[in-house]
Amino acid sequence: MIPLSNTGWQQYKPEGIDDLAFLAQENVPVYVQVNISRHLVYCYLQVPLAPQQVDESDAAGHDRPFVEPADIDSLPVKRFCNDVLYLQLSPESYEQAAHSRTAVTPTFSGGGLSRKRVYTNTGKDGRGREIREYSDVRIHDLERVEFKSAILIDAQAWSDALDCRRDHMLRGEGDPGMEPPEFYSVSLDKVPVAELYVDAQDVERLKAKVLKRQGHGNYPFDHKERMPGIYLMFQAAWLLNEKKEPIDPKKWLTSEAAKLGFKFRDKSIVTAAKFVRLDLDRAHGSGDRGLLQTSGLAGWDEGAKYTFPFASGWLSFVFALADWWGIQSQTEPSPPLVDLAKKLLRANFAGHEVGHLTLLISGESLQSTDVPELRSFVRALRRRWRPVIGIDKRRKNARER
DSSP states (O other), rough: EEETTTTTTTTGOOTTHHHHHHHHHHHHHHHHHHHTEEEEEEEEEEEEEEOOEEEEETTOOOOEEEOOOOOOEEEEEEEEEEEEEEEEEHHHHHHHHHOOOOOOOOOOEEEEEEEOOEEEEEEOTTOEEEEEEEEOOOOGGGGOOOOOEEEEEHHHHHHHHHHHHHHHHTTTOOOOOOOGGGGBBOOOOGGGGEEEEEOHHHHHHHHHHHHHHHOOOOOOOOOOOHHHHHHHHHHHIIIIIIIIOOOHHHHHHHHHHHTTTTOOOOOOOHHHHHOOSSSOOOOOOOOTTOOOOTTTTTTTTTTGGGGOSSSHHHHHHHHHHHHHHHTTTTSSSSOHHHHHHHHHHHHTTOOHHHHHHHHHHHOOOGGGGGGGHHHHHHHHHTOOOOOSSOOOOOGGGGGGO
């Protein structure tokens, strides 16, 4: 389950439209997380009746059970469902809430998500009731529970009403009665946004649907904004190799980058366009580069996370490395840029493509002061050194060897 306030899915929402209105438009169910300190769940169910059996003798005189047909096979039942942790908004409430949450008394339909709450009895309160300490609930332990509909009840108001009724009876003043549970229902504007959730699988389906509608592949990483060049390489590869669109990678990358307000720098677009192609020729330009070496990147073997049928192993490794750098660069202190370049060099990337990919992933360029350390690193790997950054022709004497 993902909080509605999570920004991961909101990048697929058009500007100017409310979250709930957009999700309702896309048929994505929204759930309310039940706050057990404030809410009770009151369910309306249809409970099936057991077949009525009567004894009857057959023609041979043997007794056999006879199932008597009944016009009614179930009865409506109302009860508190104390194990429900997430409730799905009914279509009616969803539609109302998409316009305004004010004064909407929500109903819930289609069932909810539940798990038996494991608790420890830590004693009794002043009124003799159990004091329960509940264990943490793990999302993957939840299971679906079915009911016809349900409402949220104000737990404190209901408890106060019960106490008042009991006190009257204990004082010998008779049973004053009390309002039905529906009287204590909670309006949606009393439910904080922090308690609204969507299912992670529904979000993934939403992303795929929106991106397909926009002519884009489903980008599985959260660094689109920080690494627009890598994102565009993914989309270009998807269009060229999956959708079989006859695009010119370099022209397409240039055009789409402009739409994002991004510009490829330092001829990095040449490298980006090269790695978009499935039939990537690693021998082009400067001889055999060797096979891709992935042992230097933890997490590469995480199954399908970094494997795409429309991307070469080299491009898939770039995505994995971008994912790794997206995490590492947020740590304190963040690793030096040469660490990123070394990952590329160890994997058998070489020459200017190392500088270009380092720039596309990090947004920063390698400097001439980084060259000695990188050259020593390559020599330690017993490989040929190729310059990783551009040469200033006005300073030929400073050419790297």
